[in-house]
Amino acid sequence: MRELTVDLGERSYPIYIGExxxxxxxxxxxxxxxxxxxxxxxITDEQVAGRHLAALEKSLKDGGFSVVSEVxxxxxxxxxxxxxxMLVGKALEAGLDRNSAxxxxxxxxxxxxxxxxxxxxMRGVKFVQVPTTILAHDSSVGGKVAVNHPLAKxxxxxxxxxxxxxxxxxxxxxxxxxxxxxxxxEVVKHGLIWDxxxxxxxxxxxxxxxxxxxxxxxxxxxxxxxxKAAVVSQDERENDLRAILNLGHTIGHALEAVAGxxxxxxxxxxxxxxxxxxxxxxxxxxxxxxxxxxxxxxxACGLPVRLPEHYDVDSIMDAMMHDKKFKEGTxxxxxxTAIGKVDIVKDVPVAWVREIVEQLKQEAELQ
Amino acid sequence: MRELTVDLGERSYPIYIGExxxxxxxxxxxxxxxxxxxxxxxITDEQVAGRHLAALEKSLKDGGFSVVSEVxxxxxxxxxxxxxxMLVGKALEAGLDRNSAxxxxxxxxxxxxxxxxxxxxMRGVKFVQVPTTILAHDSSVGGKVAVNHPLAKxxxxxxxxxxxxxxxxxxxxxxxxxxxxxxxxEVVKHGLIWDxxxxxxxxxxxxxxxxxxxxxxxxxxxxxxxxKAAVVSQDERENDLRAILNLGHTIGHALEAVAGxxxxxxxxxxxxxxxxxxxxxxxxxxxxxxxxxxxxxxxACGLPVRLPEHYDVDSIMDAMMHDKKFKEGTxxxxxxTAIGKVDIVKDVPVAWVREIVEQLKQEAELQ
Ligand SMILES: NC(=O)c1ccc[n+]([C@@H]2O[C@H](COP(=O)([O-])OP(=O)(O)OC[C@H]3O[C@@H](n4cnc5c(N)ncnc54)[C@H](O)[C@@H]3O)[C@@H](O)[C@H]2O)c1
Ligand SMILES: NC(=O)c1ccc[n+]([C@@H]2O[C@H](COP(=O)([O-])OP(=O)(O)OC[C@H]3O[C@@H](n4cnc5c(N)ncnc54)[C@H](O)[C@@H]3O)[C@@H](O)[C@H]2O)c1
Ligand SMILES: [Zn+2]
Ligand SMILES: [Zn+2]
Numbered sequence: 001m002r003e004l005t006v007d008l009g010e011r012s013y014p015i016y017i018g019e020x021x022x023x024x025x026x027x028x029x030x031x032x033x034x035x036x037x038x039x040x041x042x043i044t045d046e047q048v049a050g051r052h053l054a055a056l057e058k059s060l061k062d063g064g065f066s067v068v069s070e071v072x073x074x075x076x077x078x079x080x081x082x083x084x085x086m087l088v089g090k091a092l093e094a095g096l097d098r099n100s101a102x103x104x105x106x107x108x109x110x111x112x113x114x115x116x117x118x119x120x121x122m123r124g125v126k127f128v129q130v131p132t133t134i135l136a137h138d139s140s141v142g143g144k145v146a147v148n149h150p151l152a153k154x155x156x157x158x159x160x161x162x163x164x165x166x167x168x169x170x171x172x173x174x175x176x177x178x179x180x181x182x183x184x185x186e187v188v189k190h191g192l193i194w195d196x197x198x199x200x201x202x203x204x205x206x207x208x209x210x211x212x213x214x215x216x217x218x219x220x221x222x223x224x225x226x227x228k229a230a231v232v233s234q235d236e237r238e239n240d241l242r243a244i245l246n247l248g249h250t251i252g253h254a255l256e257a258v259a260g261x262x263x264x265x266x267x268x269x270x271x272x273x274x275x276x277x278x279x280x281x282x283x284x285x286x287x288x289x290x291x292x293x294x295x296x297x298x299x300a301c302g303l304p305v306r307l308p309e310h311y312d313v314d315s316i317m318d319a320m321m322h323d324k325k326f327k328e329g330t331x332x333x334x335x336x337t338a339i340g341k342v343d344i345v346k347d348v349p350v351a352w353v354r355e356i357v358e359q360l361k362q363e364a365e366l367q
Numbered sequence: 368m369r370e371l372t373v374d375l376g377e378r379s380y381p382i383y384i385g386e387x388x389x390x391x392x393x394x395x396x397x398x399x400x401x402x403x404x405x406x407x408x409x410i411t412d413e414q415v416a417g418r419h420l421a422a423l424e425k426s427l428k429d430g431g432f433s434v435v436s437e438v439x440x441x442x443x444x445x446x447x448x449x450x451x452x453m454l455v456g457k458a459l460e461a462g463l464d465r466n467s468a469x470x471x472x473x474x475x476x477x478x479x480x481x482x483x484x485x486x487x488x489m490r491g492v493k494f495v496q497v498p499t500t501i502l503a504h505d506s507s508v509g510g511k512v513a514v515n516h517p518l519a520k521x522x523x524x525x526x527x528x529x530x531x532x533x534x535x536x537x538x539x540x541x542x543x544x545x546x547x548x549x550x551x552x553e554v555v556k557h558g559l560i561w562d563x564x565x566x567x568x569x570x571x572x573x574x575x576x577x578x579x580x581x582x583x584x585x586x587x588x589x590x591x592x593x594x595k596a597a598v599v600s601q602d603e604r605e606n607d608l609r610a611i612l613n614l615g616h617t618i619g620h621a622l623e624a625v626a627g628x629x630x631x632x633x634x635x636x637x638x639x640x641x642x643x644x645x646x647x648x649x650x651x652x653x654x655x656x657x658x659x660x661x662x663x664x665x666x667a668c669g670l671p672v673r674l675p676e677h678y679d680v681d682s683i684m685d686a687m688m689h690d691k692k693f694k695e696g697t698x699x700x701x702x703x704t705a706i707g708k709v710d711i712v713k714d715v716p717v718a719w720v721r722e723i724v725e726q727l728k729q730e731a732e733l734q
Pocket of ligand 2: 413414415418442443446473479499500501503505507508509510511512521538540541542543546633
């Protein structure tokens with residue numbers, strides 16, 4: 001079992017990473033002050049419910065908790081105001097009160113949605129994350145919760161920290177392989193912005209990671225979460241430092257915006273985005289290995305490193321110009337200066353970005 | 368001009384109360400760090416828009432602010448998730464960014480709605496309150512913002528403090544007389560829980576208050592806001608002390624729930640509720656003047672002190688049992704012990720409350 005603390009003063013909380021934690025959930029919940037008198041609500045999606053809900057419910061009920069569960073459709077479309085309203089109605093009907101907790105069992109979609117329910121129900125109740133995807137090592141740290149608006153992703157939300165995060169590695173065994181790679185993309189990102197040795201380790205251990213070897217994946221989640229925790233501890237409300245977490249995301253978000261439905265997972269889009277950022281790094285004088293290492297480690301994790309031919313560069317550029325990270329007309333980019341180090345560059349010429357997006361189509365796959 | 372500070376550490380903010388502040392809005396906005404580079408959005412309702420929006424827009428535009436305005440329907444039904452979604456869409460279209468501010472121009476409805484937009488747009492942007500009702504001296508202090516769910520009022524919300532509150536007494540001149548009285552109900556409440564001298568002052572000056580004499584109303588808003596500010600400073604997140612602000616609200620909310628549409632304003636309902644609380648005080652041994660003074664001052668402010676005959680006691684009791692202030696089966700009430708002093712009583716027998724609600728129908732109006 002691995003444990004780390006996200007250090008946020010009185011809002012600090014622990015992340016437990018290990019095998020079989022679902023079965024012991026009631027012990028951890030009780031230890032961290034979740035009430036047995038007030039009902040708690042598990043929010044999960046239909047993919048996860050069939051695989052892991054029963055185990056969590058059983059542990060909590062056996063431990064004396066009063067549990068209701070709500071299952072939403074899997075996928076981004078559940079992160080909506082309509083779903084928030086529906087879940088608040090269910091919470092009221094089930095008698096959740098100010099001492100109740102909302103529990104997210106699932107990936108980032110369920111975490112973001114359930115987290116915003118917890119942030120806004122009765123102006124805030126307790127929140128517990130039980131992540132079931134690799135990507136969720138990212139989304140479960142930092143307290144950013146949100147739903148989408150038809151015009152923009154994650155635009156309606158809050159900062160709401162959980163009481164604890166309970167990461168049962170066994171739940172990952174049922175993840176589709178493509179989701180495994182996509183999740184590793186954010187793991188690698190955390191290395192690229194903070195820790196060159198860890199990037200090295202990821203490349204060496206990529207096969208074990210893809211095979212979900214428990215010790216390797218446990219280490220990767222521990223290291224990835226630790227980097228995220230270190231960054232958000234220093235900048236809880238996303239004023240400055242936290243921006244480095246957006247490595248690869250400016251291009252990545254634009255790719256997601258123009259991609260057809262289901263064509264690119266978030267982790268895949270930012271993998272291509274991180275290749276773009278590495279190329280931008282070279283323009284700003286970073287050593288060649290910023291690019292070569294980034295490309296090798298992402299390829300080793302089974303991630304795409306080039307832009308499929310049919311993507312339209314104009315549409316990508318349009319999507320990027322609406323990205324909220326363009327502050328007052330200037331184009332902001334997270335740019336690597338070495339493996340494990342990045343800078344925020346506030347005046348990247350749009351023409352450079354366009355050239356790089358074009359080059360991403362020509363990028364050769366690694367053999 | 369009167370000024371007071373709501374003392375909440377780094378979230379402290381000033382309340383300015385005076386005549387003609389709308390015309391000087393740009394000065395106050397600039398002084399308190401509202402950005403001229405990012406667009407700000409004024410949210411108001413159609414009643415207020417026709418009377419006061421032009422003055423605020425002119426002052427801000429002349430002062431160099433970039434302003435967009437959104438007008439919602441007047442009334443409680445605008446406090447909805449659907450309206451939140453609509454306003455977020457407008458904010459996105461108008462290009463509001465993380466440095467933008469949301470400005471509430473109106474009463475408590477607009478304040479609560481705009482405040483929740485500000486709390487959740489991009490996970491929180493700046494917020495300014497420009498109250499135009501007397502009741503809003505209450506709703507604009509303390510940072511509670513929310514929208515309603517079909518099953519419960521104010522159930523989806525946040526704590527989000529404004530940067531400043533700008534109270535232009537001239538806007539109150541257009542308030543319908545019934546709204547004036549209803550607003551005074553919360554002013555009196557602040558006296559009843561905290562300050563016997565101020566209760567006395569309210570009774571003596573009731574006629575001037577009803578006539579909206581600027582100096583009297585300015586003083587009343589200053590004192591009322593000061594009490595609220597003192598309470599929330601000591602208990603920002605509503606853990607204990609803040610509960611005293613609910614004097615009259617347990618019965619009052621039940622009356623609102625069973626009343627026909629438009630039959631009872633919030634201030635009217637809690638006026639009757641405060642009479643009920645005073646009667647409960649007598650049962651717990653408070654001196655007789657707790658009841659007589661409460662009744663005299665509320666009557667003097669033009670407020671109802673008895674329950675109209677057609678109200679059904681069973682329905683009122685049912686509505687009360689669902690009130691969220693009943694914690695774990697026990698019935699909690701704010702009970703006066705003297706004028707200017709209250710206690711939280713956690714085990715009030717339901718039978719007593721029922722008797723008191725029945726008596727409220729028999730209550731004689733003061734001559
Ligand atoms: N809050 C943050 O800081 C933050 C950070 C990054 C991403 N996000 C958000 O996270 C979301 C993406 O997260 P995600 O990739 O975890 O998506 P997700 O929650 O949609 O999960 C991906 C898919 O895997 C399925 N799934 C989840 N766990 C499973 C399991 N154990 N076995 C089988 N199937 C399983 C889900 O049903 C879904 O179909 C996005 O909405 C993004 O905006 C938030
Ligand atoms: N956040 C809090 O702490 C808090 C506290 C108390 C009440 N509230 C909320 O406040 C709301 C009630 O506030 P309210 O009584 O101000 O209601 P309101 O905002 O609906 O205003 C009452 C009516 O007066 C009109 N009006 C407002 N200003 C006017 C003016 N200057 N001239 C003419 N007409 C004007 C409005 O259009 C409306 O029709 C409720 O939704 C309640 O839940 C919140
Ligand atoms: Zn990401
Ligand atoms: Zn009230």
